[in-house]
Amino acid sequence: MAVLEKGSPRRQSRSIIEWLNDERVRSVLYQAIVAIAVIAVARYLFVNTSENLQARGMSSGFDFLSGTAGFSIAWTVLPYEAGDSYFRVYLVGIVNTLIVSLVAIVFATLLGFIMGIMRLSKNWLISKIAAWYVEILRNTPLLLQILFWFLAVFSLLPPPRGSFGLLDMFFLNNRGFYMPAPVPGAGFDYTMIAILLAIAATYAVAVWAKKRQMATGQQFHTFWVGLGILFGLPILVFLATGSPLSFDFAALKGFNFQGGVSVPPAFCALLLALMIYHSAFMAEAVRAGILSVSHGQTEAAYSLGLRPGMTLRLVIIPQAMRAVVPPMISNWMNVVKNSSLAIAIGYPDLVAVYMQTSLNQSGHAIEIVAMVMLFYMSVSLTISMALNYYNKLVQLKER
Amino acid sequence: MSLETLDSGQEHIASAISDEVVIELSKVNKWYGEFHVLKDIDLTVYKGERIVICGPSGSGKSTLIRCINRLEEHQQGDILVNGVTMDTNLKNIDAIRRDVGMVFQSFNLFPHLTVLENCTLAPIWVRNTPKAEADRLAMQLLERVKIPEQAAKYPGQLSGGQQQRVAIARSLAMNPNIMLFDEPTSALDPEMISEVLDVMVGLAESGMTMLVVTHEMGFAKRVADRVIFMDQGEIVEQNTPGEFFNNPKSDRTKLFLSQILAH
Ligand SMILES: Nc1ncnc2c1ncn2[C@@H]1O[C@H](COP(=O)(O)OP(=O)(O)OP(=O)(O)O)[C@@H](O)[C@H]1O
Numbered sequence A: 001m002a003v004l005e006k007g008s009p010r011r012q013s014r015s016i017i018e019w020l021n022d023e024r025v026r027s028v029l030y031q032a033i034v035a036i037a038v039i040a041v042a043r044y045l046f047v048n049t050s051e052n053l054q055a056r057g058m059s060s061g062f063d064f065l066s067g068t069a070g071f072s073i074a075w076t077v078l079p080y081e082a083g084d085s086y087f088r089v090y091l092v093g094i095v096n097t098l099i100v101s102l103v104a105i106v107f108a109t110l111l112g113f114i115m116g117i118m119r120l121s122k123n124w125l126i127s128k129i130a131a132w133y134v135e136i137l138r139n140t141p142l143l144l145q146i147l148f149w150f151l152a153v154f155s156l157l158p159p160p161r162g163s164f165g166l167l168d169m170f171f172l173n174n175r176g177f178y179m180p181a182p183v184p185g186a187g188f189d190y191t192m193i194a195i196l197l198a199i200a201a202t203y204a205v206a207v208w209a210k211k212r213q214m215a216t217g218q219q220f221h222t223f224w225v226g227l228g229i230l231f232g233l234p235i236l237v238f239l240a241t242g243s244p245l246s247f248d249f250a251a252l253k254g255f256n257f258q259g260g261v262s263v264p265p266a267f268c269a270l271l272l273a274l275m276i277y278h279s280a281f282m283a284e285a286v287r288a289g290i291l292s293v294s295h296g297q298t299e300a301a302y303s304l305g306l307r308p309g310m311t312l313r314l315v316i317i318p319q320a321m322r323a324v325v326p327p328m329i330s331n332w333m334n335v336v337k338n339s340s341l342a343i344a345i346g347y348p349d350l351v352a353v354y355m356q357t358s359l360n361q362s363g364h365a366i367e368i369v370a371m372v373m374l375f376y377m378s379v380s381l382t383i384s385m386a387l388n389y390y391n392k393l394v395q396l397k398e399r
Numbered sequence B: 001m002s003l004e005t006l007d008s009g010q011e012h013i014a015s016a017i018s019d020e021v022v023i024e025l026s027k028v029n030k031w032y033g034e035f036h037v038l039k040d041i042d043l044t045v046y047k048g049e050r051i052v053i054c055g056p057s058g059s060g061k062s063t064l065i066r067c068i069n070r071l072e073e074h075q076q077g078d079i080l081v082n083g084v085t086m087d088t089n090l091k092n093i094d095a096i097r098r099d100v101g102m103v104f105q106s107f108n109l110f111p112h113l114t115v116l117e118n119c120t121l122a123p124i125w126v127r128n129t130p131k132a133e134a135d136r137l138a139m140q141l142l143e144r145v146k147i148p149e150q151a152a153k154y155p156g157q158l159s160g161g162q163q164q165r166v167a168i169a170r171s172l173a174m175n176p177n178i179m180l181f182d183e184p185t186s187a188l189d190p191e192m193i194s195e196v197l198d199v200m201v202g203l204a205e206s207g208m209t210m211l212v213v214t215h216e217m218g219f220a221k222r223v224a225d226r227v228i229f230m231d232q233g234e235i236v237e238q239n240t241p242g243e244f245f246n247n248p249k250s251d252r253t254k255l256f257l258s259q260i261l262a263h
């Protein structure tokens, strides 16, 4: 350095080259170039689009959100009427998307674990059934599966008068699926409080049991005791307060069912298709995760005297989860994104209600597309932030 | 594979054999499908005895010692460990595994647990040892295998030799009276072999009953009370190391020794 500071011109030009060859300088430089390029492209698109919009006399801005949408939506979870605003439509769409996605995620995950474990079974028939399930479902397009369930199954169901019924509580027909609706009576709050208390108590017992084991070595059947508290306490409180919960049953009145809760055929078809299609991918994630733990781990645990159940809990599952959770979560994101295929069968999800009718009526293409993208991106980013946090938590330390 | 790994000039360490039988195999047979992997194995091991098992690849050495803690199931004959009969009774299998430690060629440490946790897992969950006590015992063992400073690290952060020493400490934490070793140094770089063998010599000196599958003939000469040669699922020859190396009886043994010492 001391030599360079004297600075003849030749030396200086060489020092610039050296500076450019510095790894850190390079990385900053490349990032700067990329950032400038991205901004330039974005600016071009923005200017271009707003000129186009002006040329066609279309307005921009978010004022339209408070305007009346004026159309009806076939099925909503949030209460909605034709006189509500566009913003209300946005929220209704989001909730419709989330409800079908969440239910699909829960069942797909369960099914995925079952199928993934079945495929590892030593029983030839069971593992073959699971293998066929996975291979058929993940190798046919999702859209095809959605249309199959909608057109070939749910649309061909009998009309309400010929419904399939179960225990006179559940009914399935070409109008949808009907279930009893729970109606909490006076004093049901106590049961809700009992549920919260039971969760807290179970947690406390688990902490206490762990502490005691570490101190004295005695083990405790946390699982069974926890299960007892979790169910026992709320049930006791529920019975003691006079069972304050009744059900509103769906019943055939005239040509259709009244009462209860119901979901339309499009919901059923979309739910089943998403659930079954994604469960196949999840099954693969589960299988790969379990296989990623070498048999040597089991042998080492057995040779130390650990029983199979403990080996699974303390050695295999903690390692398998590291491999299972990341692909599992990215599958969850895919369920949310793929639910937008709802548009093909007329299920009123966010894309269907907000990007079709609302967009056509209001003309605010940019704003509407941006809002819809914002929703999907927030969901994805939230999930991947959780995933990164989990990965950091469980990452194996290597040299 | 050399006599030099451990200085062959060193004396054979004093043997500590008692006349109490700890392992007894009689007429043990095992098949993998059609393949007859163990043929009429008879073997009696006395408390404190140190046995080295050698033989060509595929001769059934691993299978033999893995039958002793039921990682493999034998189909015929009787296996008695610490007076407990090896059968399908889970209680018996548990009892045997608690008192028989095993060290594997590929270490098989639990990568999601620290070195210390690797050593305390089984004592805590199998022996119901309080954590503080399990920690203290584990630290003592880590000192014995000369890596107490690694206790808080994860297995992936250690060298092969260090990992194998942790594996030995992990087995010892269950306070076994028999230790099985399946080629404990085969996966190690040459410079790490002696650090593991040193630990095993120390274990031998403490009077542990040991069955060691290894091709480290220097170790065999120094430590073994008996060397067993296996070939094609049979025990072909067994003798004291002196007799075994200098005066092999069977041609198969001679051939094997000439191959292994030629290296
Ligand atoms: N699970 C198994 N299924 C079928 N055959 C097996 C199985 N395990 C081992 N074998 C066969 O049994 C024979 C003995 O195996 P074993 O591992 O006991 O040999 P070894 O003497 O330990 O050999 P090496 O020195 O290579 O470790 C080998 O021929 C092997 O191919």
Ligand SMILES: [Mg+2]
Pocket (backbone or CB within 6 Å): B061, B062, B063, B182, B183
């Ligand atoms: Mg072997």
